[in-house]
Amino acid sequence: IRVNFSTIVKDTGFINGYIAVLHDVTDQERIDNERKEFVANVSHELRTPLTSMRSYLEALQEGAWEDEELAPKFLGVTREETDRMIRLVEDLLQLSRMDNEAEELTKEIVDFNMFLNRIIDRFEMTHKDEVEFVRNIPDTAIFTEIAMDKVGQVLDNVISNAIKYSSSENKKVEFHVKQNRLYNRMTVQIKDNGLGIPVSKVDRIFERFYRVDKGRARKMGGTGLGLAISKEIIEAHDGKIWANSVENKGTTIFINLPCETLEGDVWDV
Numbered sequence: 001i002r003v004n005f006s007t008i009v010k011d012t013g014f015i016n017g018y019i020a021v022l023h024d025v026t027d028q029e030r031i032d033n034e035r036k037e038f039v040a041n042v043s044h045e046l047r048t049p050l051t052s053m054r055s056y057l058e059a060l061q062e063g064a065w066e067d068e069e070l071a072p073k074f075l076g077v078t079r080e081e082t083d084r085m086i087r088l089v090e091d092l093l094q095l096s097r098m099d100n101e102a103e104e105l106t107k108e109i110v111d112f113n114m115f116l117n118r119i120i121d122r123f124e125m126t127h128k129d130e131v132e133f134v135r136n137i138p139d140t141a142i143f144t145e146i147a148m149d150k151v152g153q154v155l156d157n158v159i160s161n162a163i164k165y166s167s168s169e170n171k172k173v174e175f176h177v178k179q180n181r182l183y184n185r186m187t188v189q190i191k192d193n194g195l196g197i198p199v200s201k202v203d204r205i206f207e208r209f210y211r212v213d214k215g216r217a218r219k220m221g222g223t224g225l226g227l228a229i230s231k232e233i234i235e236a237h238d239g240k241i242w243a244n245s246v247e248n249k250g251t252t253i254f255i256n257l258p259c260e261t262l263e264g265d266v267w268d269v
């Protein structure tokens, strides 16, 4: 709350009284601060790869281009930094489209279990030697109305994080899907046995640009926007996403979504 004081002064010069005006500025100020912080974050995130690229380009210009060993290395780094900036700008554009509600979701009714199984199959193909995938997914269908590309993006992001933020040995990612027929909701849990997140920080991972370990996350090539985008997408589906974590034990991401209940289906729980 901001308080403005004014004095009431009579013609004679004597103070006759005071007026105090109370402004509730908390909401507006919070939004302003968030916006300022966001712009500062974006600038910083873009400046880091740009300054790194400039030094590599300078080195190339000053002669490294003639060095058969160094030149490809330096070009490789500038290429990586460019890719990172492209990812960042794409993520920012997606967030801004969602903020302006400019993006219509094209939803379809799908069997969530089949949909999830296909996504896990894809990860299994590429990470077979590195990660054990455990599926606790019912055989029966759970029908849900979703924009498949968007929810697919969320699952991709959560599963990639589960793999990324794990120690290198015995990586395991578990999936549990449960339906609550009475409330027409379903929950998917994606559990890893990785680094975990300190309790005080776990809710913040859905904030834009929040990273538990900045250096590590950046090295992994992430933009720090993946979970913020995931949250927007899930909320646009009338869903919820949250996390539970124990440091050095692992993290579980929960996604709760509406689902369809077929007629006569309610009682066979």
Ligand code: ADP
Residues within 6 Å of the ligand: 157, 161, 162, 163, 165, 192, 194, 195, 196, 197, 205, 210, 211, 212, 213, 217, 218, 221, 222, 223, 224, 225, 226, 227, 228, 251
């Ligand atoms: P990033 O591009 O940094 O991965 P995200 O929005 O996807 O951005 O995640 C934000 C941060 O949350 C990560 O930097 C990491 O610190 C933390 N995080 C996300 N998923 C996990 C996980 N499964 N285990 C541990 N930390 C995680």
